[in-house]
Amino acid sequence: MPNSMTPWSELVQKDLAQVNVASLGKVGVLLGGKSGEREISLMSGKGVLEALLSKGVKAHAFDPAEQSISDLAKQQFDRVFIALHGRYGEDGTMQGLLEQMKLPYTGSGVLASALAIDKQATKRLWSSFNLATPKFAMLNANSDWNQIAKDLGLPIIVKPAREGSSLGLSKVTNVADLPKAYEMAAKLDRDVMAEQCIIGEELTCPIVGDGVNAQPLPVIRIVAPDSNYDYHNKYFSDDTRYLCPTGLDVSLEKKVQDLALSAYRALGCKGWGRADVMIDNQTGQPYLLEMNTAPGMTGHSLVPMAARAAGVEYADLVLWLLSKAGVNS
Numbered sequence: 582m583p584n585s586m587t588p589w590s591e592l593v594q595k596d597l598a599q600v601n602v603a604s605l606g607k608v609g610v611l612l613g614g615k616s617g618e619r620e621i622s623l624m625s626g627k628g629v630l631e632a633l634l635s636k637g638v639k640a641h642a643f644d645p646a647e648q649s650i651s652d653l654a655k656q657q658f659d660r661v662f663i664a665l666h667g668r669y670g671e672d673g674t675m676q677g678l679l680e681q682m683k684l685p686y687t688g689s690g691v692l693a694s695a696l697a698i699d700k701q702a703t704k705r706l707w708s709s710f711n712l713a714t715p716k717f718a719m720l721n722a723n724s725d726w727n728q729i730a731k732d733l734g735l736p737i738i739v740k741p742a743r744e745g746s747s748l749g750l751s752k753v754t755n756v757a758d759l760p761k762a763y764e765m766a767a768k769l770d771r772d773v774m775a776e777q778c779i780i781g782e783e784l785t786c787p788i789v790g791d792g793v794n795a796q797p798l799p800v801i802r803i804v805a806p807d808s809n810y811d812y813h814n815k816y817f818s819d820d821t822r823y824l825c826p827t828g829l830d831v832s833l834e835k836k837v838q839d840l841a842l843s844a845y846r847a848l849g850c851k852g853w854g855r856a857d858v859m860i861d862n863q864t865g866q867p868y869l870l871e872m873n874t875a876p877g878m879t880g881h882s883l884v885p886m887a888a889r890a891a892g893v894e895y896a897d898l899v900l901w902l903l904s905k906a907g908v909n910s
Contacts, residue, residue, distance in 0.1 A: 589789060589796055590892035593901045600904050602637045606659025608903065611675065613644035616667030617748045617769060625878040626664035632899040633662070645669065650678065660685040660906045662899070663875050667745050671875040672698040685906040688852040689874040696848050697872045700742045700774055703848065707869055710847045712840060714869045715777035715859070720763050729775050730756040736778040739763060741770030745873065752778060781862035784827065786841035787876065787884040791851045791905075797838035798887035802827035823883065825890045833860070837867050844869050852905055855884055 610633065612626020613619055626642060633640035643653060645665070661679065663686055665671060673695030679686045689697070696702050700717075707714050718729055720739070730737065739762035740750040749769040751762035759775070766773040783805070787798040802824040827834060841856035848854075855876040859868050876884045878899070888898045 589798070593893050593897060596901060596904060597897060600900065605638055605903065607657065608633060608638050608640040609643045609653070609656060609658035609661040610640055610664055611643055611645065611661055611670065612664045613646050614665040614667070614670045615646045616665070616669055616671075618666035618745055619646065621877055621879060622664060622666045622670070624880075625666065625882065628878045628880070628895070629662055629664045629899050632896040633903065635896050636900050638900070638903070645675070654682065658684060660903065662687050662903050662906070664878060666875055666877065668698070668743065671745070671873075672743065680908055683908055685908050687902050687906045689848075689850045689854065690909070693849040693851065694874050697850065697854070697874045698743050698745075700740070700871055701772065703872060706847055707844060710843065712844055712847065712869055713866060715779055717774050717776045720759075720766075720773045720775050722760075722763070722767075724759075724763070726756050726759040729759060733775060733777045738776040738778050739766055740774055740776065741766045742772035742774050744769050745871075779859035779861050779868050782829065782860040784829075784837055784858045784860065784867070785855055785883050786837055786858060787853065787855045787887045788842055788845040788850070789853050789888075792846065795842060795845055795850075797842050798884070799825050799890040800827050800829075800834045800837050801825045801883050801887055802829065821881075823886060825886055829860075833865065833867075840867050840869060844872055848872055848874075850874055853884065853902060 610626050610630045613623050630640050630642055643656065661684060663670060663675065665675060669675060671694060673691040676686065676691045676694050680691060696706060701719060704714050704717055716733055718732060736752050736754045739753055749766040751765060753759055753762050763773055783803040784800050785803065786800045788795055789798060790796055804822040806820045837858050841858065844856050845854050855873045857870040859870060878885060885895045885898060
């Protein structure tokens with residue numbers, strides 16, 4: 582399991598020792614954007630910008646919601662750090678634009694980003710690789726709610742298929758509440774998913790690197806008030822606890838890391854990502870929930886926490902990710 586002497590932390594230090602900050606040129610930090618996660622993206626982007634400036638990088642903020650795409654071209658950036666979350670930033674659309682501009686960017690490419698943002702596509706792909714993920718069904722206004730409850734069991738998680746940060750998510754314990762949960766999620770996305778609710782420990786495992794060289798970082802256990810890791814408890818509550826080390830059995834953590842790494846590789850992710858996982862209390866089986874391809878970089882964010890546990894501080898993490906920016910990724 583990674584620690585302060587992991588190959589990754591040593592690799593980061595070796596890579597950064599060879600980085601000529603001046604050669605990185607003018608860097609754009611893409612933040613804010615138009616998604617429901619705009620507020621969090623602004624916080625992430627601010628942290629990234631400050632980290633890069635502290636390293637002597639000529640970094641500048643760029644908010645696609647307030648500046649046009651033509652303005653992005655006029656800025657003549659040499660590379661960009663994507664700190665956008667959700668749609669129009671984490672879903673392959675921005676990645677496609679940057680590919681057209683031949684502008685190097687951080688993180689996963691077009692296809693992996695588009696797949697990972699779509700929970701239905703992600704689950705189908707993972708299932709084809711025999712990677713454990715909760716059972717699900719897609720909903721519409723005319724769904725047979727009783728049959729959905731029969732197939733998935735109660736409680737059921739209802740959520741938009743292409744939103745993050747628990748936006749529009751409901752935990753339904755009574756079949757009569759399914760239509761209302763559907764309607765709430767449908768306000769954010771035309772596609773709505775019902776998912777088997779796994780009762781147990783909630784974990785997350787960041788992954789860094791590309792392909793065969795990708796590797797997992799330390800696992801983090803999330804202990805939210807009333808086991809409700811919603812938007813508020815993710816970003817603004819001081820009551821949510823993050824345990825790293827998790828205090829769980831080492832063999833279980835290794836199983837989670839292996840599963841997260843397989844999920845990352847199956848999607849074709851690059852640079853970095855973060856897999857969210859639930860452990861079934863009854864069976865001990867870990868289940869994949871989703872993959873984040875542009876994880877948060879706020880004060881409450883989990884990738885920086887895991888990186889620190891692996892021996893890499895925030896500013897070094899940011900600079901390392903930027904140094905790996907590319908095109909045709």
